[in-house]
Amino acid sequence: MRSKTQLSCNLKLVLISFISIFFFIMLFKSSLFSFSQPLTSTSKTNNLSIISSQQETEKPTKLPECPSLPISPTCTKNPPSLVNAIIHYATTNITPQQTIQEISVSSKILQKKSPCNFLVFGLGHDSLMWTSLNYGGRTVFLEEDKSWIEQIQTKISGLESYHVVYDTKVDQSDELMRIGREDNCKEVSDPRYSKCELSHKGFPSEIYEVEWDVIMVDAPTGYFDGAPGRMSAIYTAGLIARNKENGETDVFVHDVDRKVEDEFSKAFLCEGYLREQEGRIRHFNIPSHRARLGRPFCP
The missing domain is CATH 3.40.50.150 (Vaccinia Virus protein VP39)
Structure with a gap:
C-alpha cells in the first residue's frame, strides 16, 4: 500500500515537472518571437532605405534639354x-x-x-x-x-x-x-x-x-x-x-x-x-x- 502510494506521488511529481517545463518553453518562445519581430521589422526598414538610396544613386541624371535652334527657310530648301x-x-x-x-x-x-x-x-x-x-x-x-x-x-x-x-x-x-x-x-x-x-x-x-x-x-x-x-x-x-x-x-x-x-x-x-x-x-x-x-x- 505504501509502495503504491509512493509511486503515485512520484508520477504526480513527474507530471507537474513536465507541465512546468512545457509552460517554460512556451513562455521562452513567446518572448523570443516578441524580441525578434521588431528587429526584423527594423532590418526590413533599413533594407528598404538602402535599396531606395541605391535606386536614387543609380538613377541616371537627366541632362538639360538643348534649346531648339530656329529653322531658317534657307536651311530647309x-x-x-x-x-x-x-x-x-x-x-x-x-x-x-x-x-x-x-x-x-x-x-x-x-x-x-x-x-x-x-x-x-x-x-x-x-x-x-x-x-x-x-x-x-x-x-x-x-x-x-x-x-x-x-x-x-x-x-x-x-x-x-x-x-x-x-x-x-x-x-x-x-x-x-x-x-x-x-x-x-x-x-x-x-x-x-x-x-x-x-x-x-x-x-x-x-x-x-x-x-x-x-x-x-x-x-x-x-x-x-x-x-x-x-x-x-x-x-x-x-x-x-x-x-x-x-x-x-x-x-x-x-x-x-x-x-x-x-x-x-x-x-x-x-x-x-x-x-x-x-x-x-x-x-x-x-x-x-x-x-x-x-x-x-x-x-
Missing part, C-alpha cells in the same frame, strides 16, 4: 540652281562631254573656292552643272556661236553668257606658236593692251576687269582646220590669271589629247604650273605676276 540641275540632268539623255573623272578634277577646286568668280570658255550641256557647283558665285560663259546661245538659253534660263568672235583658225596654230614665243608675248599686262597678237581683245570689258578665281577653257571649236581653235583662248586665260592683283588662279584646259590644246597649254600656261592631268583635262595653278614684279613668264 535646296538652292534653285541645284534643283534645276537635278531636274535637267534627270530628264535628259544628253550628258556633258567631260567624263566623271575629268569633272572631278575641277569640282575639287570649286569645292574649295566657291562661291567664286568662274570664267568658262564655251557654253554647253554642262553649263548648268558648272553654275550649280559654283553656287553663290558668279559663273560666266563665253560662246562663239550666237544661235547656240539662244538654243541653250531656251532650255536653261538664267545662265550668264556672252557671244565672242575669234579671228583665228586651227591651221594657223604653228605660226601663232612662233608669234607667242616673241618677247611681246612674255610681257604681263591687261590683255586689252597687250602687244601680243595671241591676246584676245574683243571680250566684253568686264571680262578683263573681274578678278577670276577659276577659268575653264573648253572652247572655241578646234577639231578641224577651219575651226577657230583655242590658241588665243588659252593664251588670254593665262594672261588674265597672271594679271590678277593678288592670289592664284586655277586654269583648266580640256581636250589636251589634241595638238593645239596640248602644245599651247604647256607653252603659255607653263608646265611648271601644271598640277594635275586626268584623261583629257589639265589643271594649272598660276600665281599673280602683279603681286611679285619680275616673276618670269614661266617658272
Whole structure:
C-alpha cells in the first residue's frame, strides 16, 4: 500500500515537472518571437532605405534639354540652281562631254573656292552643272556661236553668257606658236593692251576687269582646220590669271589629247604650273605676276 502510494506521488511529481517545463518553453518562445519581430521589422526598414538610396544613386541624371535652334527657310530648301540641275540632268539623255573623272578634277577646286568668280570658255550641256557647283558665285560663259546661245538659253534660263568672235583658225596654230614665243608675248599686262597678237581683245570689258578665281577653257571649236581653235583662248586665260592683283588662279584646259590644246597649254600656261592631268583635262595653278614684279613668264 505504501509502495503504491509512493509511486503515485512520484508520477504526480513527474507530471507537474513536465507541465512546468512545457509552460517554460512556451513562455521562452513567446518572448523570443516578441524580441525578434521588431528587429526584423527594423532590418526590413533599413533594407528598404538602402535599396531606395541605391535606386536614387543609380538613377541616371537627366541632362538639360538643348534649346531648339530656329529653322531658317534657307536651311530647309535646296538652292534653285541645284534643283534645276537635278531636274535637267534627270530628264535628259544628253550628258556633258567631260567624263566623271575629268569633272572631278575641277569640282575639287570649286569645292574649295566657291562661291567664286568662274570664267568658262564655251557654253554647253554642262553649263548648268558648272553654275550649280559654283553656287553663290558668279559663273560666266563665253560662246562663239550666237544661235547656240539662244538654243541653250531656251532650255536653261538664267545662265550668264556672252557671244565672242575669234579671228583665228586651227591651221594657223604653228605660226601663232612662233608669234607667242616673241618677247611681246612674255610681257604681263591687261590683255586689252597687250602687244601680243595671241591676246584676245574683243571680250566684253568686264571680262578683263573681274578678278577670276577659276577659268575653264573648253572652247572655241578646234577639231578641224577651219575651226577657230583655242590658241588665243588659252593664251588670254593665262594672261588674265597672271594679271590678277593678288592670289592664284586655277586654269583648266580640256581636250589636251589634241595638238593645239596640248602644245599651247604647256607653252603659255607653263608646265611648271601644271598640277594635275586626268584623261583629257589639265589643271594649272598660276600665281599673280602683279603681286611679285619680275616673276618670269614661266617658272
